[in-house]
Amino acid sequence: MEATITRALKDVVRVRNLSHYFGAGELRKKILDNVSFEIAPGEIVILMGPSGSGKTTFLTLIGALRTAMEGEINVLGKNLVGVDEKTLVETRKNIGYIFQQHNLLRFLTAEQNVSMGLELHNIDPSETRRQARQFLEEVGLAGHFEKYPDQLSGGQKQRVAIARALAPSPLLVLADEPTAALDKKTGRDVVDLMFNLARKKGSSIILVTHDNRILDIADRIVYMEDGRIVENSQRNAG
Ligand SMILES: Nc1ncnc2c1ncn2[C@@H]1O[C@H](COP(=O)(O)OP(=O)(O)OP(=O)(O)O)[C@@H](O)[C@H]1O
Ligand SMILES: [Mg+2]
Numbered sequence: 001m002e003a004t005i006t007r008a009l010k011d012v013v014r015v016r017n018l019s020h021y022f023g024a025g026e027l028r029k030k031i032l033d034n035v036s037f038e039i040a041p042g043e044i045v046i047l048m049g050p051s052g053s054g055k056t057t058f059l060t061l062i063g064a065l066r067t068a069m070e071g072e073i074n075v076l077g078k079n080l081v082g083v084d085e086k087t088l089v090e091t092r093k094n095i096g097y098i099f100q101q102h103n104l105l106r107f108l109t110a111e112q113n114v115s116m117g118l119e120l121h122n123i124d125p126s127e128t129r130r131q132a133r134q135f136l137e138e139v140g141l142a143g144h145f146e147k148y149p150d151q152l153s154g155g156q157k158q159r160v161a162i163a164r165a166l167a168p169s170p171l172l173v174l175a176d177e178p179t180a181a182l183d184k185k186t187g188r189d190v191v192d193l194m195f196n197l198a199r200k201k202g203s204s205i206i207l208v209t210h211d212n213r214i215l216d217i218a219d220r221i222v223y224m225e226d227g228r229i230v231e232n233s234q235r236n237a238g
Helices: 002-007 055-062 085-092 110-119 125-138 154-166 184-201
Strands: 013-022 029-039 044-048 070-075 095-098 172-176 204-208 220-225 228-234
Touching: 013 055, 029 055, 029 228, 044 055, 044 184, 055 070, 055 172, 055 204, 095 154, 110 125, 110 154, 125 154, 154 172, 154 184, 172 184, 184 204
Parallel strands: 044 204, 044 220, 095 172, 172 204
Antiparallel strands: 013 029, 013 070, 220 228
């Protein structure tokens, strides 16, 4: 099974000398400059850095949401440089995404939003429903299954987004400022929840944040400045 093979990977993500540009001709600007990075299975990494330093761009390249131009990116054992859309789409199925704005579908209930991620994996409908509910319970949303995003608070919406991203047990979770729209306490709770679920599932996480109050829960913190990784500090547990 593919999942078994990829779980045995040494690095879930391996990036070497990655550069990326936006714009063309005289307006062409280097956004990522020779970045190298890796993340091990189950590792939780926080990515920080000033606004405009390239964090989101980096995450979208790793997440197969845009095509990489220069260097090497290997995600879940697949090379992503110069590949076709089909390969990118296949890779995305094994990644959970959580964004600053929850990105839930407004016309679907909490349960249906979580089910969507599971349906990609072709589980039968009653099993999908059972798992979606189980996950909503795990993020503290028992009793909110039938609610639409507009009927939920910001923190609750982000919990649904976490359930949706993690329910399929992705090997990799990419989170771009998931707490930016939340107050301090709610933000902390949401991140704790995400990290605990990820640890249970053995998922690796790359989380972008400006919030230095949540740094203690990461295995490692990486700083980006002007498109370069300037510091890559290993934290010791405890
Ligand atoms: N689609 C695009 N086209 C052109 N330039 C872009 C595009 N997306 C981002 N940029 C530019 O690339 C640089 C890096 O942007 P990016 O969104 O990766 O930064 P960031 O570190 O995520 O910032 P923030 O902390 O504000 O979210 C910025 O100068 C931005 O203006
Ligand atoms: Mg960003």
